[in-house]
Amino acid sequence: MASTVVIDKAAPTRSVKYGSMSRDRAWALRWSYFFLTLFAIFSLVPPIYMLITSLKSSAEISAATNPWWVFHPTLSNYAELLSSNQFLRFFWNSAIVSIIVVTITMLISVPAAFALSRMRFWGSATLATGVFLTYLIPDTLLFLPLFKMFATFGDWTGIQLINRWYVLLIVYPTLTVPFCTWIMIGYFASIPKELDEAAIIDGASWFQTLTRIFIPVALPGIIAATIFAFTVSWAQFLYPLVFTTSVDQLVMPVGIVTSLIKGDVFAWGQIMTGALLGAAPPLIIYAFLMDYYIAGLTAGATKG
Amino acid sequence: MADVTLRKVVKRYDDVEAVRGIDLDIADHEFVVLVGPSGCGKSTTLRMIAGLEDITDGDIMIGGDVVNDVPPKDRDIAMVFQNYALYPHMTVAENMSFGLRLKHFPKAEIKSRVDEAARMLDIAELVDRKPKQLSGGQRQRVAMGRAIVRHPKVFLFDEPLSNLDAKLRVQMRIEIKKVHQKVRTTTVYVTHDQVEAMTLADRVVVMNHGRIEQIGTPNDLYHKPATRFVAGFIGSPAMNFVPCRLEDVSGKLHIRLTDRISFPLPPARAARYQSVGRDEKLLLGLRPEHITEASAHPEPGVEEFETVLDVIEPMGMETLVYFTLEGAQICGKVNPNVNAQAGKPLRLAVDLNNMHLLNEATGAVI
Numbered sequence: 294m295a296s297t298v299v300i301d302k303a304a305p306t307r308s309v310k311y312g313s314m315s316r317d318r319a320w321a322l323r324w325s326y327f328f329l330t331l332f333a334i335f336s337l338v339p340p341i342y343m344l345i346t347s348l349k350s351s352a353e354i355s356a357a358t359n360p361w362w363v364f365h366p367t368l369s370n371y372a373e374l375l376s377s378n379q380f381l382r383f384f385w386n387s388a389i390v391s392i393i394v395v396t397i398t399m400l401i402s403v404p405a406a407f408a409l410s411r412m413r414f415w416g417s418a419t420l421a422t423g424v425f426l427t428y429l430i431p432d433t434l435l436f437l438p439l440f441k442m443f444a445t446f447g448d449w450t451g452i453q454l455i456n457r458w459y460v461l462l463i464v465y466p467t468l469t470v471p472f473c474t475w476i477m478i479g480y481f482a483s484i485p486k487e488l489d490e491a492a493i494i495d496g497a498s499w500f501q502t503l504t505r506i507f508i509p510v511a512l513p514g515i516i517a518a519t520i521f522a523f524t525v526s527w528a529q530f531l532y533p534l535v536f537t538t539s540v541d542q543l544v545m546p547v548g549i550v551t552s553l554i555k556g557d558v559f560a561w562g563q564i565m566t567g568a569l570l571g572a573a574p575p576l577i578i579y580a581f582l583m584d585y586y587i588a589g590l591t592a593g594a595t596k597g
Numbered sequence: 598m599a600d601v602t603l604r605k606v607v608k609r610y611d612d613v614e615a616v617r618g619i620d621l622d623i624a625d626h627e628f629v630v631l632v633g634p635s636g637c638g639k640s641t642t643l644r645m646i647a648g649l650e651d652i653t654d655g656d657i658m659i660g661g662d663v664v665n666d667v668p669p670k671d672r673d674i675a676m677v678f679q680n681y682a683l684y685p686h687m688t689v690a691e692n693m694s695f696g697l698r699l700k701h702f703p704k705a706e707i708k709s710r711v712d713e714a715a716r717m718l719d720i721a722e723l724v725d726r727k728p729k730q731l732s733g734g735q736r737q738r739v740a741m742g743r744a745i746v747r748h749p750k751v752f753l754f755d756e757p758l759s760n761l762d763a764k765l766r767v768q769m770r771i772e773i774k775k776v777h778q779k780v781r782t783t784t785v786y787v788t789h790d791q792v793e794a795m796t797l798a799d800r801v802v803v804m805n806h807g808r809i810e811q812i813g814t815p816n817d818l819y820h821k822p823a824t825r826f827v828a829g830f831i832g833s834p835a836m837n838f839v840p841c842r843l844e845d846v847s848g849k850l851h852i853r854l855t856d857r858i859s860f861p862l863p864p865a866r867a868a869r870y871q872s873v874g875r876d877e878k879l880l881l882g883l884r885p886e887h888i889t890e891a892s893a894h895p896e897p898g899v900e901e902f903e904t905v906l907d908v909i910e911p912m913g914m915e916t917l918v919y920f921t922l923e924g925a926q927i928c929g930k931v932n933p934n935v936n937a938q939a940g941k942p943l944r945l946a947v948d949l950n951n952m953h954l955l956n957e958a959t960g961a962v963i
Binding site: 488490494495497498501505506512 | 647648669676680695743
C-alpha cells in the first residue's frame with residue numbers, strides 16, 4: 294500500500310505555544326528540577342564522603358588534606374574489616390535478625406490485614422486504627438518499659454532475654470508489624486470485594502481466599518511491606534544498643550560504633566567502610582524491587 | 598439443577614428494610630429475571646440466594662432444602678458478577694477451573710469441563726491468556742465459563758452486562774440465552790434494564806421498594822400490568838398516563854381527558870369499568886404504539902383527536918411524536934411517512950381497545 298504524505302498547508306511555521314498551561318508546566322518543571330537537585334545533593338553527599346574516606350589510610354585521614362580527594366587510594370580498610378571475625382559476626386547477626394523479623398512480620402501482618410480489611414467483625418475498624426496508633430509511639434519511649442519487662446520476665450522464668458541477639462526478634466516486630474499491617478490493609482482494600490465473593494462462591498475458605506487469591510494479587514504490596522520491614526530491622530539502632538552489650542551479640546549498626554570507637558580514638562576509615570558495607574544489602578534489595586515498592590506504596594492512590 | 602423458593606424473605610440493615618418479605622417460586626430449568634430501579638432490593642435478593650448476605654427473616658430453599666444458614670460454597674450455586682471478578686493472576690483456564698480444583702476434581706475431568714465450556718462460549722483459543730489481555734466481552738464469557746464448568750444447581754447473574762457497550766450487550770444477551778437453552782440450569786438474573794429482562798426471561802419479577810410488584814411472563818407484564826409502576830417500567834418509550842375520569846353520556850360510558858376531549862369506551866371496556874365511581878380520580882394508560890396517526894377508516898374502539906406536536910423524533914422505522922395533554926407529556930408512534938412537524942397540529946388516533954385504566958391514588962390497574 295502506497296503511503297501518502299499529507300501536507301497541512303495551514304500548519305504554523307513557528308513553534309507551537311499552548312498558552313498558559315504550558316507556561317505553568319514549564320515553571321513547575323523548573324522548580325521540580327531545582328528542588329530535586331537540591332535533595333539529591335543533600336542525600337548523596339554523606340555516602341560519597343563515606344566512600345572517599347573509606348578509601349583513605351588512617352594517616353591520610355589524620356593528615357587533614359583535602360577531604361574530597363583521595364591522594365593514596367587503598368583498600369586496606371575493606372581488607373581488614375572483611376577479614377575481621379568480629380565484623381563478620383555483626384553482619385551475620387544483622388542478617389539473621391532481619392530475615393527472621395521479616396518472616397515473623399509477614400506471617401503476622403498479612404493475615405491480620407486480611408482479617409481487618411475483609412472479615413468485618415465487631416470492632417475491626419477500631420482495631421485497624423489502633424494498630425496504626427501503636428506505630429506512632431516512638432521507640433525512645435518504649436525501650437525503658439520493654440527493658441523492665443524483659444528483666445522481670447528473666448527474674449520470674451529464668452529465661453534470660455537481655456543481652457541475647459534473639460531479644461531483637463521480639464522487639465523489632467513492635468515497629469514493623471503495625472506499619473506493614475497498615476500498608477497491607479490499604480492494599481487489600483484496593484482489591485474489589487467481588488473477587489473474594491467469587492472465591493467464596495467457588496468454594497474457597499477464608500484461608501484459601503487469602504493464600505490463593507489475595508496474596509498473589511497483592512504481591513506488590515507484600516513486597517513493599519517486606520522491604521520496609523527489612524530496612525527497619527537492618528537499620529535499627531536504639532533497641533540493639535539498649536538490649537545487647539556483649540560483642541558477639543551485637544548487630545552491625547551498634548557493632549561498628551562500639552567496636553571501632555575505642556575511647557576517644559575513632560577508626561574513621563573502618564567506620565566509614567563498615568557503614569558503606571552495612572548500607573549495601575538494603576540498597577541491592579531496593580535496586581531490584583524498586584518498581585514493586587512504588588507500586589505497593591501508591592496502590593491506594595491509583596486504584597481508588 | 599434445582600428449584601429455588603423464597604418464603605417471606607426480609608433483609609434489614611440497621612434501620613433500613615432493603616427487602617420487605619418477598620415470596621418467589623422459581624421452577625427447575627427456569628430463567629427468572631429480577632428487574633427494578635436501583636435500590637429496589639433486587640441485588641440484595643440475589644445475594645441472599647447466593648449466601649453472600651444473611652437473611653433477616655424468612656426462608657430460602659434450593660432444591661427443597663432450607664439454606665438459610667448454609668455457607669455459599671455449600672449451596673452449589675455459581676455467580677457471575679457485574680465487574681467480572683476474574684482472578685487477575687490466573688489464566689482463563691485457571692480462572693474457570695479454580696472451583697473444581699478446590700474440590701479436588703480429577704485433572705482429566707477438569708480439563709474436559711473447561712474445554713467444553715470454552716468451546717460453548719467461543720473462547721477456546723483464549724484459555725492461556727490472563728484476564729487483562731481480554732476485552733470486556735471476552736472477560737464476561739470467561740466469568741460465565743467459570744460458572745458453567747461447576748455444573749451448579751443454580752446460576753446467579755448480577756447485572757452481568759452493565760459494563761459492556763450497547764452493541765456488545767445485545768450480542769452477549771443472545772449468548773446468555775443460547776447457553777441457557779443448552780445447559781438448562783435454573784437461572785436468577787438481576788438487571789435494571791427492562792429490555793434485558795423482557796428478552797431473556799421465562800418469567801420477570803418486577804421489584805420496587807423492596808417488594809415484588811408483579812411476577813409474570815414478559816408478555817403478561819407488557820399487556821396486563823398490575824400496577825402503575827409495572828406499567829410505566831416495562832416498555833420503551835414508557836406508557837403514557839393521562840388524568841381522566843369516567844362519565845355517562847346519553848347512556849354510554851365515556852372517558853373524559855380534558856374539557857375538550859372525551860371518548861366513548863368500546864363495549865368490552867365499558868362493561869369492565871361500569872362499576873368504577875364516576876368521580877374517582879383515574880389515569881388512562883396508553884402505550885405509545887396505541888397512539889398513532891388517524892386513518893381514513895378507523896376501526897371500532899379507535900378514537901381520534903387533534904393536537905399540536907411539541908417535539909418529533911424520527912427513528913427510521915417509526916416517528917415518535919410528543920405533545921402535552923392536561924399537563925402530561927404524551928408520546929405517540931406514527932408512520933414515518935406522515936408529515937409530522939413540531940409546532941404543527943396533527944390528527945391522532947388512540948386505540949382504546951388496548952387502554953389501561955388506573956386508580957390514581959393506589960396506582961392499581963383496574
